[in-house]
Amino acid sequence: MSMTINVNGIDHTVNATPDTPLLWVIRDHIELTGTKFGCGQALCGACTVQMEGQAIRSCVTPVSAVQGKKITTIEGIQSDAAKAVKKAWEEEQVVQCGYCQSGQIVAAITLLENNTNPNDDDIDTAMSDNICRCNTYVRIRSAIKSAVQDLTNQKRSG
Ligand code: FES
Ligand code: FES
Numbered sequence: 001m002s003m004t005i006n007v008n009g010i011d012h013t014v015n016a017t018p019d020t021p022l023l024w025v026i027r028d029h030i031e032l033t034g035t036k037f038g039c040g041q042a043l044c045g046a047c048t049v050q051m052e053g054q055a056i057r058s059c060v061t062p063v064s065a066v067q068g069k070k071i072t073t074i075e076g077i078q079s080d081a082a083k084a085v086k087k088a089w090e091e092e093q094v095v096q097c098g099y100c101q102s103g104q105i106v107a108a109i110t111l112l113e114n115n116t117n118p119n120d121d122d123i124d125t126a127m128s129d130n131i132c133r134c135n136t137y138v139r140i141r142s143a144i145k146s147a148v149q150d151l152t153n154q155k156r157s158g
Contacts, residue, residue: 008076
């Protein structure tokens with residue numbers, strides 16, 4: 001079946017059954033491989049993308065459910081929050097094996113796009129479903145706090 005979905009601002013017409021997980025359409029049809037497969041059961045967060053600005057698990061989201069919606073992947077996020085998070089991730093050297101990190105970064109960006117001053121509980125709640133087998137959680141939290149500070153400083157100076 002032919003469907004059109006909008007990913008990172010571009011309409012893509014893909015041939016897939018309606019129940020095909022969005023993750024496989026993103027990776028195999030559109031060939032954006034930044035979004036990862038971890039568990040396939042909405043348990044790890046490796047496959048996190050945004051739909052209309054909110055974080056979703058693309059491994060359990062049928063492609064038919066996203067027609068007419070704006071999907072954003074790690075490759076396409078360009079907000080101020082995204083820039084601050086990516087910079088902080090580099091500066092804090094968060095990544096270890098990297099496998100979970102696209103999902104972690106998309107989750108962190110989504111948090112900061114919706115809450116410019118999250119407290120520890122907000123951060124824990126937003127990130128709790130993103131699993132890291134390399135245990136980078138301390139660095140993730142530190143990077144999110146750096147990104148918040150960066151965004152605050154930008155606001156003050158701008
Ligand atoms: S691959 Fe989607 S939550 Fe694990
Ligand atoms: S950095 Fe290796 S799983 Fe998170």
